[in-house]
Amino acid sequence: MSAFAVQNHVAPFPFRLLDQTRLTLLGGLLGCALSFNAAGAAAQNLSVPEAQIVLFTPSDIQPPRSDYRKRLDQFGRYAEQFFHDGLTDWGYTPARKEIFTRGDDGKISVIHVKGDLPAAGGAYKKQWISRQVHDKLKSEHGIKIAGNLYWIFVYVGDPPAKHDNYRGSGNSKDGGWAVLNYTNLPGTISPRSEMVSPLNDKLTLKGCIHEFGHALGLPHIGPKVELGKGNTLMGPVNRIYRYHKMPDRTKAYLSEAGAAILSTHPVFTGNPASRSKLPRTGFQRLTADYDRKTHAIVVRGKLESDFPIHRIVVIDDRDDKIGGYWVKGFVAQVDPQARFSLSIPTPGRKGQLKILAVYANGAFTGDGRKRGIESATLLPYSFGR
Numbered sequence: 001m002s003a004f005a006v007q008n009h010v011a012p013f014p015f016r017l018l019d020q021t022r023l024t025l026l027g028g029l030l031g032c033a034l035s036f037n038a039a040g041a042a043a044q045n046l047s048v049p050e051a052q053i054v055l056f057t058p059s060d061i062q063p064p065r066s067d068y069r070k071r072l073d074q075f076g077r078y079a080e081q082f083f084h085d086g087l088t089d090w091g092y093t094p095a096r097k098e099i100f101t102r103g104d105d106g107k108i109s110v111i112h113v114k115g116d117l118p119a120a121g122g123a124y125k126k127q128w129i130s131r132q133v134h135d136k137l138k139s140e141h142g143i144k145i146a147g148n149l150y151w152i153f154v155y156v157g158d159p160p161a162k163h164d165n166y167r168g169s170g171n172s173k174d175g176g177w178a179v180l181n182y183t184n185l186p187g188t189i190s191p192r193s194e195m196v197s198p199l200n201d202k203l204t205l206k207g208c209i210h211e212f213g214h215a216l217g218l219p220h221i222g223p224k225v226e227l228g229k230g231n232t233l234m235g236p237v238n239r240i241y242r243y244h245k246m247p248d249r250t251k252a253y254l255s256e257a258g259a260a261i262l263s264t265h266p267v268f269t270g271n272p273a274s275r276s277k278l279p280r281t282g283f284q285r286l287t288a289d290y291d292r293k294t295h296a297i298v299v300r301g302k303l304e305s306d307f308p309i310h311r312i313v314v315i316d317d318r319d320d321k322i323g324g325y326w327v328k329g330f331v332a333q334v335d336p337q338a339r340f341s342l343s344i345p346t347p348g349r350k351g352q353l354k355i356l357a358v359y360a361n362g363a364f365t366g367d368g369r370k371r372g373i374e375s376a377t378l379l380p381y382s383f384g385r
Helices: 038-043 068-089 120-126 129-141 198-202 205-215 238-243 256-262
Strands: 023-025 051-057 110-114 149-154 167-171 175-181 281-291 296-305 309-318 328-332 339-345 350-359 377-383
Touching: 051 068, 051 129, 068 110, 068 149, 068 205, 068 256, 110 129, 120 129, 129 149, 129 175, 149 205, 167 205, 175 205, 198 205, 256 309, 256 328, 281 350, 281 377, 296 309, 296 350, 309 339, 328 339
Parallel strands: 051 110, 051 149, 149 175
Antiparallel strands: 023 377, 167 175, 281 296, 296 339, 309 328, 309 350, 350 377
């Protein structure tokens, strides 16, 4: 057994080594969050988040002549089916499948928002599009913004004209937004078609739902090609996946870690109770052992919290990955004592583990102070073989 150094913010973790293999881990620890009582939740009148599709056009652009509402209804239904199938495939039972706002005719509602700036010269990009849309929805439609979700399709003209800045951000408490291009091409999106079919690829369907995944609070999580499911929703763009000659290139799936994160999001559970609470999160007695026989890192620990724990998510961010979209996610349940254990097969020689908790109210945090992947407890590792 070799000696190694450990650095962290509170107290050293007890690390063990198997088969005389050298493993160096540097830990960063936890924090605690402010408490949020039930009376406070009631006072905020929390509600199930609404998901709204928006077509945004600059001031000098008219909506496409084709039936964009029908096309965006197809986008919404495809996304609903994809998330529903992804959650059920990993053993979850979402209470809500239809997450997008519907009209009286049962079709997904689409609101057209015209900006104040023209497309000419890219002027419309000088202000955040999400902010422009939010302001218009509040002032012209009386729509509440806080806590809801907005999938914003930007139309600047028929191809080759396009809005090329795809973005998304959000979490289970605050709601979120996603901004992407509306591609006006003929054809029909079938809810059961493969995500990277020729038409869907031209429409950037995966990229559009990817950004909506960010609006829901998902980080980048790459594929496990050995599953035979193709690329992940939150993995690399289609072009890069093809460039690296990965298998099952017309497929995409919701990763196990992504499903764990979304399974308690109130837009899928229909339960907004304690939605605003960010639970106290303290990982204790963390260990990470590398076993040369199995070529795996086994991560163990205990989570101390003041709220029901749903899952533990660990992201293996190895240094030799192709890029940031290729990190892999792993999931563990906790036992009655809030202990957990999971195995990470074939890790790199050097990297870091990002450890977070998913809570019953949809919160996703690694330190109890912030939400999302940036709050992860970090465990850098390196070892020889």
